[in-house]
Amino acid sequence: MVLPVSPSSSLSLPILSSSTHHILPASDPPYKLLQSHPSLYLLSKCKSLQDLKQVHAQIIKTGLHNTHFALSKLIEFCAISPYGDLAYALLLFESIEEPNRFIWNNIIRGYSLSSNPIVALELYVRMILCGTEPNSYTFPFLFKSCAKIGATHEGKQIHAHVVKLGLENDAFVHTSLINMYAQNGELGNARLVFDKSTLRDAVSFTALITGYVSRGFMDDARRLFDEIPVRDVVSWNAMIAGYAQCGRFEEALALFEEMRKVNVQPNESTMVTVLSACAQSGSVELGNWVRSWIENSVLGSNLRLVNALIDMYSKCGDLETARGLFDGLHQRDVISWNVMIGGYTHRSCYKEALTLFHLMLRSNVEPNDVTLLGVLSACAYLGALDLGKWIHAYIDKNFQHMTNNSLWTSLIDMYAKCGNIDAAEQVFNNMNLKSLASWNAMISGLAMHGHPDKAIRLFEEMANEGIKPDDITFVGLLSACTHAGLPELGRQYFSSMIHDFNISPKLHHYGCMIDLLGRAGMFDEAETLMKNMEMKPDGAIWSSLLGACRVHGRVELGEYVAEQLFELEPDNPGAYVLLSNIYAGACRWDDVARIRNRLTNMGMKKVPGxxxxxxxxxxxxxxxxxxxxxxxxxxxxxxxxxxxxxxxxxxxxxxxxxxxxxxxxxxxxxxxxxxxxxxxxxxxxxxxxxxxxxxxxxxxxxxxxxxxxxxxxxxxxxxxxxxxxxxxxxxxxxxxxxxxxx
DNA sequence: TTAGGGTTAG
Structure with missing residues (x-):
């Protein structure tokens, strides 16, 4: 979007300095009277659009709608309040002949908070074309919108407006500007804005720190954090969350300790962050400590914290405690359900996850995209096609306009894994904006159904559309070759991945290749590949080689491979079963008996079919x-x-x-x-x-x-x-x- | 003479 450019100025703002017209009509009664007016008081008590319409009617009845003040309050409520209604706000807004600056700011603010923040920018263009000068309140809403939609180009133009109006020293404008650049990946510009200003409070520091954290520059983030003159609780939280996000849990928890030592009182967000670090690092002991801390504080029955506790316990594998907390909740929000369902899927208890989902449908909480993603993955695992189809219909009905296309990708994955590859293709073909993940899901789906030709065609189509494949795309392609027994083609893709696409092979890729070569009987090549790997081969790789030994009756090699596996995974009976079968194939019954005994003596139980x-x-x-x-x-x-x-x-x-x-x-x-x-x-x-x-x-x-x-x-x-x-x-x-x- | 910035389930 190109914002209006003034013909008389090298910067972008045309009408700003020229005509500013006056704001309140003379008919506005004294403010005190307005503020205490019963209809305006009632506005703050509204809990639904219906309530709102009643108050609006009363405002009209009492003639207050002729005042900009009352209209301002009405629009503010409609646009911002969770009980408001943005569409209604816009309707009201459009009916006002000359909206004042407050009204403009609040309708812009409403859209900056909405799922459609680009409208905020469009309204801003109208605002300046109407001759209303933006002020220091306008810009934070605009920069938030730019940050949300990644509109750096527009953000820069608006930055110019800020400079022209001399508002860059407003603390709020300053921080939202840093945040906009940081969130849009322009850390250099975020830093320039930060360095140029003398406004350095904890808030602006934190905005920049978050930018560094999001790009993984933890050292820069930490240096800044140490420089903050007075660190507040949010800056501590941001830094702790930063360490947790990049998997540095010990540093995250150490920082939490330090925070308590310097007597900064943790808040709800701190505890959520710490609990999520516990969940990810499996630190159930610290989690228990946090639980007692919470229960002894004013945050005792805080729903967000109980949700975080449920999440922590289930991720740490203590599903019983998690479920106990969940069942003990008097009120559950969608997050409570999601963490508990997610806990079950995380621990591979897919049936329990689906049972809980059915319970959720019977309660009065609407599932959201997170719920459906979790349930779809459980359906995929169990092959629960009927429920998967039901969720598809549910998504069509309720999430059609959602921009989160991971739901569609998840549907592709579910249909493929439930054996309905045609339905997977249909969902894929109907997607307007195909993400890399959706291409990958479709390619691996076709691979596991044994359609290498289709997978390859799709890969070519993807390249034609200018989408760059990643390592996962190649796992799909290589597994297509594996399932179809195409070692030559697999070799070509493997080499192309490294040389044409600059993707270094991971364990998965080696696994596919070694499986492919081994099953084709190309043992020398498979061994060479294994020797040249940058990392140590894992159990899966040795297992596929052992499987190949069985197919091709390679007893000696099989014995060697099995030894490696015994060492690597002493508790895995699979290697014993395979070796025994290799011996059986060679009619070496004594060895078969020996291996069987070894299995029995070690008390190992095979996973039952x-x-x-x-x-x-x-x-x-x-x-x-x-x-x-x-x-x-x-x-x-x-x-x-x-x-x-x-x-x-x-x-x-x-x-x-x-x-x-x-x-x-x-x-x-x-x-x-x-x-x-x-x-x-x-x-x-x-x-x-x-x-x-x-x-x-x-x-x-x-x-x-x-x-x-x-x-x-x-x-x-x-x-x-x-x-x-x-x-x-x-x-x-x-x-x-x-x-x-x- | 109504308001605004940085952390926060997957």
Whole structure:
């Protein structure tokens, strides 16, 4: 936006110095009388737009609407108060023939606080074109708007207006100017404004410190902090929050100690900041101390603090204490619900998260975008497509105009992970402004569904639109190559990422490459890559190499790799299972027995296989040889029928696998009782013929179940979409989309 | 002769 430029001036303000007209009409009665007028008093008591309209009517009835003062108060209330209504304020504003400066300032202020601050700038243009001179109150609202929408260009023009009017020495204008530059990433200019002025109170210092903190310049921030003549509580808070934000929790907590030593009384924000540092660093002891401090202070029942406590306890893993505090709340706001739901998802208790969400819907608190982001990630994890769809509809209805497009990205992720890649593509294609995250979500979605061609096309489209890929984009691309078994292409992307895009490979990228090379049997290249890594390979990388050894029957290499894994992750039974299977493949039964014994002696328990399926919005979970599902009798009856039909169709179970391998659901006996087959049987009896069955398994699907499921899809004429630990399998007409490569 | 700046769940 270009603001009006005066033809007579090299600076930008045209009408400022020329015509200022006078403000209050002569009809305005004495102020004292106005201030004590009952309608104006009532205004401050309004709690809704309806109340407001009644007071407005009374103001008109008593003739007060002819005074600028009453109109000012009315507009101020409508525009600023949480009970007001900005649209109503604008309506009123437009009806005033010659708004005075106070009225202009307050309508601008209202928009600066709104979700649409650009209107504040547009109103400012009108204000100066109308010949009303802005004052030191006008500018902080404008700079706040510029900061909120990143309007540096406009901010600079308005800065010129400030200079022209000689207002740069107003403390409020000064600080909001620093803040505008700092928030818009122009730290140099923020510093210039700060250095040029003699106005150096804690507030202006803090504005600049926050700017440095947001860019990670902690040393500069700290130097400034040490220079503040009189540090107030907000400056302490900002510095503590700064350390916490960049993960330097010890320094954050040390500063908090220091603050108490110099007798600065912590306030609500201090405690929120400290609790969030405790939450992130897992310092539940300090958290407990903070809790007793809070309970012994006037802040005892402060909702924000209890919310922060709930958040702290759940992030530290003490969900019980968190839930106790949550249940003890007499009044819960949306944040209370969000932290508790987020606590469950953070600790992987997705079912509890969804149960709580349902409870929230029944209470009188409206979910917001944060709630939905949390719930969508739980849906994605559980494969709860029905609830995910419901949330999609809810977003369409209530959040259509929201600028936060992470909700759409989250929907893409949810649909992809719930097995509905078409719906994911639809959401993606309907997005007006696609963020990098949304491109990434779509690319990885296509990758896990085994559509490397589509993922690659999307990547090219993205480049054509001038969007620069990041490291996550390449994880998606490389995993597309892994799932499709395309080592050559993977190699090309890996090299392109480093040389064309200047992105240094992280653990994830190496993981994809080593998986890809290993499974293609290119062990020499995989080993070379591992040796040349800048960081130590993690358990996941060694595991994928071990998996490749199993596929290719590389016993000796497998033994070496397994040793590395035993050392790195002594409590992970996966490595033992894989090594045992490698021995089994080579018919080395003594070694198989030795490894089994070692496993048993160490008292390790394999993660039990578990498959979930959602029917009519309810998520049902089945474990291997399930004995708890209420409909298990019918399920096992169906299972017998399935086995009979499989036999008729000529299916011979590969029992050798059960005898030889301790497969992913080891020790659990009969193949037909694997959790995915139980879930499929349940799906067959509880959905209409022809309905797609979607299941989610926590482990990788075993070879025997994979073959059986292919045939089941044909016999029962059902599409079966299965998500396992690594990827998706779309079973249809006797075939699987993974082309038996997984 | 009505008002304004810096910290604050993910």
């Amino acid at each position: 578990c498959t979930s399926i959602e029917v009519d919005g309810v998520v049902h979970e089945f474990v291997v040889s399930d004995k708890v599902h209420p409909l298990r009798k019918d399920v096992y009856k169906m299972l017998d029928e399935i086995d009979r039909l499989l036999e008729v169709a000529g299916f011979v179970p590969d029992t050798s696998e059960v005898l030889r391998d301790i497969d992913e659901e080891w020790k659990e006996g009969a193949l037909s009782h694997h959790s995915e087959k139980l879930a499929i049987a349940f799906g067959l009896i509880s959905t209409k013929p022809g309905t797609t069955i979607r299941i989610v398994k926590n482990l990788r699907v075993c070879g025997n179940c994979h073959s059986a499921t292919k045939l089941i899809s044909k016999i029962f004429n059902r599409e079966i979409i299965a998500r396992d630990k690594n990827r998706f399998h779309h079973f249809k007409d006797g075939f699987c989309s993974c082309k038996d490569y997984w």
